[in-house]
Amino acid sequence: xxxxILGAVAVIALALSVxxxxxxxxxxxxxxxxxxxxxRVPRALLAFLVGGSLGVAGASLQALVRNPLADPFLLGLSGxxxxxxxxxxxxxxxxxxxxxxxxxxxxxxxxGLVYRLGLIGGAxxxxxxxxxxxxxxxxxxxxxxxxIVSLADAAELRNAFLWLWGGLSxxxxxxxxxVALYAPIPxxxxxxASRPLDLLALGEESAAxxxxxxxxxxxxxxxxxxxxxxxxxxxxxxxxxxxxxVPHIARxxxxxxxxxxxxxxxxGGGALLAFADTLARTVVAPRELPVGVVTALxxxxxxxxxxKRWTI
Amino acid sequence: xxxxxxxxVLYNAGPNVTAAKQLERAGIQTVLIDLNRxxxxxxxxxxxxxxTGREEQAESLAIVLDxxxxxxxxxxxxxxxxxxxxxxxxxxxHGSYLDQLATQAGARNVFGDIAAPSAQVSLxxxxxRDPQWIAVLADSAVPPAFAKRREWRAVxxxxxxxxxxxxxxxxxxxxxxxxxxxxxLRERLEYDDVGAQHAAPLHRAPHx
Numbered sequence: 001x002x003x004x005i006l007g008a009v010a011v012i013a014l015a016l017s018v019x020x021x022x023x024x025x026x027x028x029x030x031x032x033x034x035x036x037x038x039x040r041v042p043r044a045l046l047a048f049l050v051g052g053s054l055g056v057a058g059a060s061l062q063a064l065v066r067n068p069l070a071d072p073f074l075l076g077l078s079g080x081x082x083x084x085x086x087x088x089x090x091x092x093x094x095x096x097x098x099x100x101x102x103x104x105x106x107x108x109x110x111x112g113l114v115y116r117l118g119l120i121g122g123a124x125x126x127x128x129x130x131x132x133x134x135x136x137x138x139x140x141x142x143x144x145x146x147x148i149v150s151l152a153d154a155a156e157l158r159n160a161f162l163w164l165w166g167g168l169s170x171x172x173x174x175x176x177x178x179v180a181l182y183a184p185i186p187x188x189x190x191x192x193a194s195r196p197l198d199l200l201a202l203g204e205e206s207a208a209x210x211x212x213x214x215x216x217x218x219x220x221x222x223x224x225x226x227x228x229x230x231x232x233x234x235x236x237x238x239x240x241x242x243x244x245x246v247p248h249i250a251r252x253x254x255x256x257x258x259x260x261x262x263x264x265x266x267x268g269g270g271a272l273l274a275f276a277d278t279l280a281r282t283v284v285a286p287r288e289l290p291v292g293v294v295t296a297l298x299x300x301x302x303x304x305x306x307x308k309r310w311t312i
Numbered sequence: 313x314x315x316x317x318x319x320x321v322l323y324n325a326g327p328n329v330t331a332a333k334q335l336e337r338a339g340i341q342t343v344l345i346d347l348n349r350x351x352x353x354x355x356x357x358x359x360x361x362x363x364t365g366r367e368e369q370a371e372s373l374a375i376v377l378d379x380x381x382x383x384x385x386x387x388x389x390x391x392x393x394x395x396x397x398x399x400x401x402x403x404x405x406h407g408s409y410l411d412q413l414a415t416q417a418g419a420r421n422v423f424g425d426i427a428a429p430s431a432q433v434s435l436x437x438x439x440x441r442d443p444q445w446i447a448v449l450a451d452s453a454v455p456p457a458f459a460k461r462r463e464w465r466a467v468x469x470x471x472x473x474x475x476x477x478x479x480x481x482x483x484x485x486x487x488x489x490x491x492x493x494x495x496x497l498r499e500r501l502e503y504d505d506v507g508a509q510h511a512a513p514l515h516r517a518p519h520x
Contacts, residue, residue: 022433023440038466041437094457099399107380162400162432169435257375286437287426288400 002064006267013271017044017278022285047277048270049179050232051089051242053187053268056262057225058243059250060190062257063197064221065127071241072229075134079141080110081233082164086145090152100234105173106141107230113137125218136297166237166292175235183233186224187266189233193221194258201256241295242269245303252306273298313338319363320415321345321366346428350381350412350486373488380491390501392445392476393438400432417497419445439466445501447476447497449483476500
């Protein structure tokens with residue numbers, strides 16, 4: 001029953017994001033409208049894919065570092081992506097995909113550095129150092145980004161921050177296709193690691209006794225979740241909150257078994273972001289709200305309600 | 313402070329107010345000037361004239377600038393949208409001097425109903441409002457990078473290559489050259505209207 005409800009919520013969120021928008025498109029013309037086919041449908045699909053990816057990445061990272069505050073962007077990826085984007089503008093890299101590609105490369109560079117830091121104690125990847133390294137690399141990248149922006153004479157650089165705050169304005173069939181082809185690979189890797197992630201909750205030693213190849217799982221999960229997040233940040237900037245709270249909501253309803261938790265986090269994250277983006281586009285039309293504001297405004301009360309219900 | 317200027321002129325905005333107070337405390341004459349709309353130009357000229365001892369010249373300039381801000385606009389013969397940034401789309405609203413420049417040049421800003429100087433909007437709103445021109449501040453003759461993005465091709469003016477590439481030095485801020493900016497914008501719009509009929513536009517950005 002829970003799965004049917006979640007599936008229905010996801011379908012309704014997608015349908016609303018196609019039907020509703022700041023431009024008036026009569027229901028009878030929905031299927032023929034260029035606005036719907038060229039703008040709303042790709043944006044709805046991208047929102048769903050990005051939200052779902054962030055949900056799964058968040059759930060996996062929380063299990064990996066055994067920290068409920070873990071967020072896909074806590075591991076330095078947002079800082080790296082921001083630096084990449086700002087460098088692309090400062091170096092006058094042109095082309096319609098220059099910014100997303102530069103952000104993706106920046107996120108990958110941060111991923112590599114944090115991963116290297118995580119191995120600093122030896123061959124074993126230490127989740128605590130991953131977290132600390134992520135915060136440090138993120139702060140370092142953010143400091144360089146701010147220095148470039150403050151020294152540069154281009155108003156465009158200041159606008160790069162608008163992109164970094166996150167949003168789905170850049171959605172197109174190209175970006176949907178890109179994410180739809182790319183995301184399944186890390187998603188499959190993470191779902192395949194469901195059982196070892198369950199065991200990791202017992203502690204690394206116990207997980208190893210119970211047959212998990214702990215080091216291999218940690219590396220795979222970290223790399224897959226980070227690659228998923230890097231793709232999300234490249235096409236939509238840093239959309240906060242989804243990757244932090246959706247896994248908790250899913251955990252409250254589906255428990256700690258990752259075989260159920262990860263698909264639930266995907267559907268829940270996708271539905272939340274698609275619905276939040278519909279609200280962002282419509283509630284103050286013709287203006288638009290940053291979607292991260294809406295995800296927080298929806299997610300916090302839902303999270304608080306569920307916490308209260310499940311802990312009393 | 314180390315350079316000991318006789319006068320410091322600052323744009324009237326949050327952090328500058330604090331800086332002005334600190335400079336005044338250090339004995340440096342400081343003035344904060346509002347320069348957001350065309351009607352701010354005349355008072356700014358008078359203030360600067362008074363502070364620099366050139367009141368007569370400033371008054372003569374201020375009269376021209378006051379008349380610029382107060383004159384009735386010509387009827388709008390075309391429409392445009394100023395795009396400040398493409399992702400997310402940031403447009404210019406009624407609160408900006410650029411809206412005034414467009415109105416005085418005979419164009420209707422399709423986002424003139426938004427009171428703020430600038431605002432984030434959805435791309436589909438730009439498509440629905442269907443401006444005849446997309447105006448961007450640019451110092452080159454190359455259309456902006458977003459012109460090549462598939463989602464932006466949903467905007468008719470982008471598909472048709474109807475870009476007004478306005479040099480930042482002239483259009484980037486309100487000032488004494490705003491008279492020239494209005495004249496140049498009007499000429500571009502008029503020329504391109506004719507050019508559209510005769511297929512020989514000079515100022516229109518090349519179609520991509």
